[in-house]
Amino acid sequence: MAGSTPASLSAEAPASASRATKPVTPAAEAWRRFRKHKLAVASLFILGALVFLVLAGPWLWAVPINEIDFTAKLKPPSGEHPFGTDDLGQDVLARIIYGGRISLAVGLAAMVVAVLVGVVIGALAGMSSGRVDAVLMWITDLFLSLPQLPLLLLVIYLFRDALKSAFGPEGGVFILIVLVIGGLRWMPVARLVRAQFLSLREKEFVEAARALGASRVRLVVMHILPNAMGPVIVAGTIDVAAAIIAESTLSFLGLGFPPDIPTWGRVLFDAKDYLDIAPHWAIFPGMMIFLTVLSINFIGDGLRDALDPRRVV
Amino acid sequence: MSSAYLLRRFLLAIPSLLGISVVLFCVLAMAPGDPFEELTLNPNIPPEVRLALRASLGLDDPVYLRYFHWLFAMLKGDWGFSFVSRIDVDRLILQRVPTTVAVIGTSQVLAILVAVPIGVLAAARPYSLFDQIANTMAFIGFSLPTFFTGLLLILFFSIQLDWLPMVYQSTLRETGWAWWWVQIKQSIMPVMVLGLFQGASLVRYVRSSVLDVIKLDYVVTARSKGIGQRKVLIRHVVRNALIPVVTLVALQMPIVFGGAIVTEQIFRVPGIGSLLITSILANDTPVVMGVTFVFACLVVLFNLIADILYGWLDPRISFR
Numbered sequence: 001m002a003g004s005t006p007a008s009l010s011a012e013a014p015a016s017a018s019r020a021t022k023p024v025t026p027a028a029e030a031w032r033r034f035r036k037h038k039l040a041v042a043s044l045f046i047l048g049a050l051v052f053l054v055l056a057g058p059w060l061w062a063v064p065i066n067e068i069d070f071t072a073k074l075k076p077p078s079g080e081h082p083f084g085t086d087d088l089g090q091d092v093l094a095r096i097i098y099g100g101r102i103s104l105a106v107g108l109a110a111m112v113v114a115v116l117v118g119v120v121i122g123a124l125a126g127m128s129s130g131r132v133d134a135v136l137m138w139i140t141d142l143f144l145s146l147p148q149l150p151l152l153l154l155v156i157y158l159f160r161d162a163l164k165s166a167f168g169p170e171g172g173v174f175i176l177i178v179l180v181i182g183g184l185r186w187m188p189v190a191r192l193v194r195a196q197f198l199s200l201r202e203k204e205f206v207e208a209a210r211a212l213g214a215s216r217v218r219l220v221v222m223h224i225l226p227n228a229m230g231p232v233i234v235a236g237t238i239d240v241a242a243a244i245i246a247e248s249t250l251s252f253l254g255l256g257f258p259p260d261i262p263t264w265g266r267v268l269f270d271a272k273d274y275l276d277i278a279p280h281w282a283i284f285p286g287m288m289i290f291l292t293v294l295s296i297n298f299i300g301d302g303l304r305d306a307l308d309p310r311r312v313v
Numbered sequence: 314m315s316s317a318y319l320l321r322r323f324l325l326a327i328p329s330l331l332g333i334s335v336v337l338f339c340v341l342a343m344a345p346g347d348p349f350e351e352l353t354l355n356p357n358i359p360p361e362v363r364l365a366l367r368a369s370l371g372l373d374d375p376v377y378l379r380y381f382h383w384l385f386a387m388l389k390g391d392w393g394f395s396f397v398s399r400i401d402v403d404r405l406i407l408q409r410v411p412t413t414v415a416v417i418g419t420s421q422v423l424a425i426l427v428a429v430p431i432g433v434l435a436a437a438r439p440y441s442l443f444d445q446i447a448n449t450m451a452f453i454g455f456s457l458p459t460f461f462t463g464l465l466l467i468l469f470f471s472i473q474l475d476w477l478p479m480v481y482q483s484t485l486r487e488t489g490w491a492w493w494w495v496q497i498k499q500s501i502m503p504v505m506v507l508g509l510f511q512g513a514s515l516v517r518y519v520r521s522s523v524l525d526v527i528k529l530d531y532v533v534t535a536r537s538k539g540i541g542q543r544k545v546l547i548r549h550v551v552r553n554a555l556i557p558v559v560t561l562v563a564l565q566m567p568i569v570f571g572g573a574i575v576t577e578q579i580f581r582v583p584g585i586g587s588l589l590i591t592s593i594l595a596n597d598t599p600v601v602m603g604v605t606f607v608f609a610c611l612v613v614l615f616n617l618i619a620d621i622l623y624g625w626l627d628p629r630i631s632f633r
Contacts, residue, residue, distance in 0.1 A: 039449070039452075138328075138332075139332075141329070142329055142332040142333065142336070144564070144567075145329055145333070145567065145609075145612050145613060145616060146333060146336065146567065146609065146612070147567050147570050147571070147605070147608035147609050147611075147612050148567050148568070148571055149567075149570065149571030149574050149575075150570065150571075150574065150589060150604065150605045150608040150609075151336075151337075151340070151605060153574075153589060153590075153593055153601075153605075154337075154340060154601060154602075154605050155340055157593045157601060158340060158341070158344035159344060162344075241456070245458050248458060248460070249458065249459075249460060249571070249575055252460045252575070253574075253575070253578060253590055254590075254594065255590075255593060255594075265460075268460065268461070268464065272464055272579070275464060275467060275468050275472060276472045279468050279472075282464050282468075283465075283468075286458075286461040286464065286465070289458055289461060290456060290457055290458070290461060293456040293458070294452065294453060294456035297452055297455075297456050298452060301452075
């Protein structure tokens with residue numbers, strides 16, 4: 001009885017045996033399970049619309065992000081400026097579209113860094129038992145107990161100027177933020193991968209591959225890793241949301257991107273002193289962050305139902 | 314709980330503190346820039362003097378010697394001198410720590426008070442309407458970043474309704490009951506922002522933890538003995554289900570500190586979080602290092618407390 005509790009609210013009832021008439025691919029099976037999660041499907045559409053808006057935005061809404069117009073400053077939303085204007089009379093919608101590209105790019109890139117580091121460390125720990133495993137897991141636990149935001153701020157404070165001079169103001173800050181956010185978020189992935197490896201490497205199909213003479217690398221890359229990817233994809237999805245929040249937090253504290261790059265957090269930082277006279281300026285970027293993060297989190301939940309083999313349904 | 318267990322937990326905290334100090338020191342040591350940069354530009358100081366000064370401060374020593382030097386200075390309480398505030402870093406931080414701990418503590422209490430009843434009720438009737446609403450609200454709660462909730466609360470309660478003060482003041486003129494009233498009024502929003510964010514993620518943990526326990530045989534036994542649903546839930550289920558939640562609360566501490574920094578910055582609460590931001594903006598390196606180290610120590614401390622509580626709540630753990 002203890003194991004019959006579904007992992008998440010949306011997990012469906014056990015499938016009936018009579019349904020298995022023709023073979024289905026794993027991807028089709030996962031999509032079938034994902035579709036059961038109504039909020040996740042809705043979130044997929046919302047996120048798709050947001051990404052489309054951000055990518056195609058400059059063609060749909062061809063207003064420059066830095067056109068200063070003091071006659072129209074701090075104007076509430078109108079036909080001319082659907083999201084209103086800021087204290088320099090710049091169009092908030094255009095700035096949000098531009099900033100969204102940076103925010104989403106940071107989120108995706110940081111996720112890639114976190115997943116890569118996590119998979120490598122988790123695979124190393126999972127394949128090598130004994131001392132290497134113990135040391136790697138000790139490092140993972142150590143990183144888990146680091147205070148992330150203070151450390152993030154410390155690293156950015158110490159290294160910002162050097163990277164700025166090396167890669168330019170935009171590129172330097174982008175590389176730094178992505179590396180630091182990714183470098184502080186790989187631990188859950190590493191633990192998941194290690195746990196998967198520990199159980200998968202004892203399975204018969206791995207044994208069979210080893211008996212056929214497959215090398216260690218081939219075992220990991222061809223046989224174990226593909227079977228361990230489900231939880232990693234789920235964790236990676238949620239990492240995108242966490243990285244977007246982390247970048248927005250940095251920008252909101254005034255320590256992220258420079259003022260001429262209006263990421264969503266940076267717009268909020270600029271807008272927070274005008275809350276009483278121009279609330280729209282803060283509400284729109286805030287809503288964008290919220291909608292993006294919420295839909296990514298719901299998609300992650302749907303993917304958990306679809307992909308996680310630890311589902312106990 | 315045996316004293317051996319306590320001792321083992323204390324001893325296990327030491328390597329993690331040392332590890333954190335190594336990470337912090339590496340970050341500092343790898344950072345570009347030379348503290349003596351200004352002196353090289355100053356023509357009045359001959360290079361020999363500069364080199365002698367470097368040698369006397371141990372800057373030319375090998376890295377591991379510099380690390381031990383730095384570690385012993387930190388342990389002795391010699392944390393340096395704030396460039397901006399002109400007082401010792403440890404005194405500056407000690408002035409600010411109580412405010413931060415008070416805000417974080419109250420918000421954690423609020424989070425637990427909100428999350429435990431909701432999580433338990435949601436798990437008592439899984440897939441009911443209440444459960445679905447609670448789950449959706451929890452998702453919304455932890456998808457709302459703290460800086461945005463803070464701004465929304467200011468917009469609503471300070472600007473639209475004018476009920477609560479926008480900015481936290483540390484020097485209040487009121488005394489006695491009036492002091493408490495003003496203090497509570499100005500603490501409501503920071504505590505709400507942090508507490509609700511924390512509570513939202515806790516609800517899910519409590520729910521899944523209760524779901525794990527509620528199907529166990531001993532609960533079925535209790536029910537078949539004729540004990541009422543309420544009593545079974547509170548006496549038998551919740552008491553066991555909350556044990557893992559203790560660990561989860563502690564594991565969330567690093568995230569809570571991140572939230573505290575943001576909240577303190579929005580509401581200008583004079584804690585160590587806002588101290589960190591102001592010293593970063595003012596290039597006050599000794600204070601930045603000190604505050605980061607204090608945050609790290611607090612995380613280790615809370616993990617230690619959680620471990621000890623866990624051993625006390627679940628005696629099986631301390632015998633392993």
